[in-house]
Amino acid sequence: MGSPANDVPAEQIILRWDSTASEDARVRMIFEGDRDEIDRYLHAVDQIQRSMDNTTLSEDESKKVNNTIQIAMARLEDEFRNILITNSTPIETESLTDSISSNPLTPRTSSCHSPDNNERNNKRDIEAVARISSASFTERKTYVSCRSMNSIREQDLIPQESVSDLRCIAKRMITAGYFRECVQVYGSVRKSVVDGSFKKLGVEKLSIGDIQRLEWDSLNAKIGRWIRAAKVCIRVLFASEKKLCKQIFKDLGSAAADDACFMETVKGPATQLFNFAEAISISRRSPEKLFKILDLHDSLLDLLSDIDNVFDSKPAESIRVQSTEILSRLAEAARGMLSEFENAVLREPSRVPVPGGTIHPLTRYVMNYISLISDYKITLGGLIVSNPSTGSRNSGDSPTGPEIDFSEHEEQSPLALHLIWIIAILQFNLEGKSKHYKDNSLAYLFIMNNVHYIVQKIKGSQELREMIGDHYLRTLTRIFRQAATNHQRATWIGVLHCLRDQGLHSTGSFSSGVSKSALRERFKSFNAIFDEVHRTQALWLVPDEQLREELRISILEKLIPAYRSFLGRFRNHISDNYIKYTVEDLENAVLQDLFEGYAVSQHSRRRSQ
Amino acid sequence: MPPTDNQGSFLNRISIRRNQVVYEQEVEDLEQFQKHVADRLSELFHPPEDTNSSDPPETLLSIAWFRKLLDVFLCCEAEFKAVVIMGRDANNFVKSPLDRLIPEHLDRTVKALDICTAIIHGIDLLLHWKKLAQIAVDSLQKKPIGEGDVKRAKKALNTLLSSITIDDKEKSAENHHHSTKSGASSKDHTTIGNLRSLSYSFARSWSASKQIQAMSSNLTAPRGGEPTGLVVPVYLMSSVLVFVMWAMVSAIPCQERTGLGAHLQLSKQFTWAQPMIGLQEKIGEDWKKKEKKGRSGLLDETQRLENLGLSLVEFADGFSFPVEAEKAEEVAAMVAEMAEICGRMDEGLGALQMQVRELFNRIVRSRAETLDVLDHVNKVTTPVPY
Numbered sequence: 001m002g003s004p005a006n007d008v009p010a011e012q013i014i015l016r017w018d019s020t021a022s023e024d025a026r027v028r029m030i031f032e033g034d035r036d037e038i039d040r041y042l043h044a045v046d047q048i049q050r051s052m053d054n055t056t057l058s059e060d061e062s063k064k065v066n067n068t069i070q071i072a073m074a075r076l077e078d079e080f081r082n083i084l085i086t087n088s089t090p091i092e093t094e095s096l097t098d099s100i101s102s103n104p105l106t107p108r109t110s111s112c113h114s115p116d117n118n119e120r121n122n123k124r125d126i127e128a129v130a131r132i133s134s135a136s137f138t139e140r141k142t143y144v145s146c147r148s149m150n151s152i153r154e155q156d157l158i159p160q161e162s163v164s165d166l167r168c169i170a171k172r173m174i175t176a177g178y179f180r181e182c183v184q185v186y187g188s189v190r191k192s193v194v195d196g197s198f199k200k201l202g203v204e205k206l207s208i209g210d211i212q213r214l215e216w217d218s219l220n221a222k223i224g225r226w227i228r229a230a231k232v233c234i235r236v237l238f239a240s241e242k243k244l245c246k247q248i249f250k251d252l253g254s255a256a257a258d259d260a261c262f263m264e265t266v267k268g269p270a271t272q273l274f275n276f277a278e279a280i281s282i283s284r285r286s287p288e289k290l291f292k293i294l295d296l297h298d299s300l301l302d303l304l305s306d307i308d309n310v311f312d313s314k315p316a317e318s319i320r321v322q323s324t325e326i327l328s329r330l331a332e333a334a335r336g337m338l339s340e341f342e343n344a345v346l347r348e349p350s351r352v353p354v355p356g357g358t359i360h361p362l363t364r365y366v367m368n369y370i371s372l373i374s375d376y377k378i379t380l381g382g383l384i385v386s387n388p389s390t391g392s393r394n395s396g397d398s399p400t401g402p403e404i405d406f407s408e409h410e411e412q413s414p415l416a417l418h419l420i421w422i423i424a425i426l427q428f429n430l431e432g433k434s435k436h437y438k439d440n441s442l443a444y445l446f447i448m449n450n451v452h453y454i455v456q457k458i459k460g461s462q463e464l465r466e467m468i469g470d471h472y473l474r475t476l477t478r479i480f481r482q483a484a485t486n487h488q489r490a491t492w493i494g495v496l497h498c499l500r501d502q503g504l505h506s507t508g509s510f511s512s513g514v515s516k517s518a519l520r521e522r523f524k525s526f527n528a529i530f531d532e533v534h535r536t537q538a539l540w541l542v543p544d545e546q547l548r549e550e551l552r553i554s555i556l557e558k559l560i561p562a563y564r565s566f567l568g569r570f571r572n573h574i575s576d577n578y579i580k581y582t583v584e585d586l587e588n589a590v591l592q593d594l595f596e597g598y599a600v601s602q603h604s605r606r607r608s609q
Numbered sequence: 610m611p612p613t614d615n616q617g618s619f620l621n622r623i624s625i626r627r628n629q630v631v632y633e634q635e636v637e638d639l640e641q642f643q644k645h646v647a648d649r650l651s652e653l654f655h656p657p658e659d660t661n662s663s664d665p666p667e668t669l670l671s672i673a674w675f676r677k678l679l680d681v682f683l684c685c686e687a688e689f690k691a692v693v694i695m696g697r698d699a700n701n702f703v704k705s706p707l708d709r710l711i712p713e714h715l716d717r718t719v720k721a722l723d724i725c726t727a728i729i730h731g732i733d734l735l736l737h738w739k740k741l742a743q744i745a746v747d748s749l750q751k752k753p754i755g756e757g758d759v760k761r762a763k764k765a766l767n768t769l770l771s772s773i774t775i776d777d778k779e780k781s782a783e784n785h786h787h788s789t790k791s792g793a794s795s796k797d798h799t800t801i802g803n804l805r806s807l808s809y810s811f812a813r814s815w816s817a818s819k820q821i822q823a824m825s826s827n828l829t830a831p832r833g834g835e836p837t838g839l840v841v842p843v844y845l846m847s848s849v850l851v852f853v854m855w856a857m858v859s860a861i862p863c864q865e866r867t868g869l870g871a872h873l874q875l876s877k878q879f880t881w882a883q884p885m886i887g888l889q890e891k892i893g894e895d896w897k898k899k900e901k902k903g904r905s906g907l908l909d910e911t912q913r914l915e916n917l918g919l920s921l922v923e924f925a926d927g928f929s930f931p932v933e934a935e936k937a938e939e940v941a942a943m944v945a946e947m948a949e950i951c952g953r954m955d956e957g958l959g960a961l962q963m964q965v966r967e968l969f970n971r972i973v974r975s976r977a978e979t980l981d982v983l984d985h986v987n988k989v990t991t992p993v994p995y
Contacts, residue, residue, distance in 0.1 A: 062755070066756065066757040066758065069757055070756075070757030070760050071760075073761070180740055181744065184737075184740065204812070205809065206812065207726070207811045208723050208726075212719060268730070268733065271730070275810075282973055282976075318962075318963075318966070329973070
């Protein structure tokens, strides 16, 4: 049982290492010395410990043992602390943070749309709209498998030899009834180390007040960083600390020592970590935050089972409870933001008409937003469970919101209904905006352009199309076609009126003569009106190439036959001076100039013979 | 309103009368609310004499007293929300002066949330102190007390006392009165293992004291004569909120509390403020006294632990085996008292922590609901601009 040097009594060995008694004992550490010395000391402690249970001791001997054990425990406490300090370094973070990104774990749909760069932008700033549309979006994300951060990965925080030394010490301390001291030393050292790791991972200590004051860009970045850090903290850092506690303390004494030590170490840091997510879930709701909030929600959801795993003891309950509370608050916040968004679209107040009747920035913004929603449809679909509140806004004569009958859409999910509702609101808003155009015809063009854009966006995305459904898509198509028709009628009715038959014959029958003056007036009117239309509507814009062509052709289909037949019938009755345009001229003017958005120079127009 | 016919006038009178009744009911609700608050606070600070004597009143600023205080606050808050926010014509909220006063109140609630977080963290420190005290209790309850027990107790008590008296601002360990001179451990004692420096909930610049100051600086007593009758209740709720936060911060360790004593001023003109003012004066006094010696906070249990700790360390310094009977009895009494305090902390601190968390959740929810009401009003009253 004994080593050769066991003839030295236990008490003496312990007293030799009393750091209050000798300089040497204070300066040197037992566990940094040779293995024999360590073993000798531990044996000595064991012996003294055993003799404590001995009831046949005299009062004097009792007193000595009482004193000696305290000296031994104080010493062991110092040794314990020293081993921990010299072998504890903050966790290695570079290799970890490189292997994860802030990409979400739930699959996003991968349809990628490049922004509409080929469309010309409005030169004029539309202030209120710019406020919404300058919000930055998260980029579309594609599914990335992050093998190293999807599950718990424990690391060895302390070399194995030190671990077993620590366990030896812990065993003696706990047996002697010094459990509390042991836990406290352990907790205080490890907590500092965890704190150091937190700093390396960039986990910040921000208050709710701080977060309320942050700009969105900065907050956006912090959330991304938190998501990355949280994965490492829970799956690596805390899991490893738990493992270390088990290695050192498991099954020592009766009091679940390993759980106690673990909680002592991580309770503060874990609470600090979650406080950030909590502060985000409480902060002001604005629509542009929605997708980052969803990212945060998803990461937390993904971490939940690991959180339950790592924090499975009774004392850790408050942490589990807090994380589920945060999750539900994030969900609530997301729902609120969607609602805010719908409200913002309805109330978006800019009245300055977009020049040329082209795509309004609001339309772009909303369609982009909707596309992102469809990317996040798995998450959002789970959170959005109630239909949009269309509300009875109609008080009095003027409606304050679109009318929509959801009974036609019973098969569709609440989220899909929200999308439809958003488009309906957008449309309603655009209708209102179109009324600010002085020219009716431009108003219709504007509606045509924008609703067509909406339709194209929906058709361009399979998910969107599925969610919104063909029924509503048909409705929208009808709307823009109707707008196109209305536009044509508004513009060309006057023009075509000049080419009508009635009123040109002096006696009212075909074979009679033609009133030359009336004919002259007609041609003059036609030229003037067509000129005006040509000049004005060249500045108007139909950004979509195919739509532009269709519109032009549709115009020509009515204009050309009418003009050709008019010319045919009446050109011989009047001098050529009054005939400004050939059929070709008209065709060119319409096909080349209309809706290009450029001014037409009068000199460049050729006059055909 | 000239009636067009008999029936019209009858209906008119009914509806006017009905509005009047509703209005009177609303005014009465508001007055009841204020009365309830005044009653509850008064009971808390001056408990009635004739309660059953088996239930002694809680010592002011003890854990049990704080639990009662938070209970009272939660009741007031619930009534406030029901009577003042939810039961009202919300159009009042967007007109002066409520259009300024309610957002100010909401701003205070944000600060209150941060303070709750800091307090929850502070309670962890209290639990840590309890554990240290428990070591001393266990050692000194041995019969007879041996040298080893005394040394052990003294070590724990010294750690406890140095943690209690250390400044909220991080001072080096040498500046306090009770430093240990334990050997090998001191080389890294101040850096690693200095628990107090790790107990910051927030960034270094955050200060509990400044938060309280900001909360109370724009809290001005209303002048009265205001038609909706809502201004005083809002002022009441804000005052109670600030008071409760201030009291908690004064008692429980919290990050950065310089100058806390002066940071609350309550107006004397309202009945419900009287109990709070009395306590505010007492806390202010005590805080000033204690501030010079380090800021452990005014929690009754902490004060008593500190006093007992000092006495027991004194005993330990003069210890020689065996202890004479008279001394032993004296020490036993002190240890028993310390044991009792530990028991109370054991029982009460966990519950208090949960209560503060409940308070946190409640404030979050009320904030959200109030913001919803305000949003809704803005939506309905802002015309669609076409």
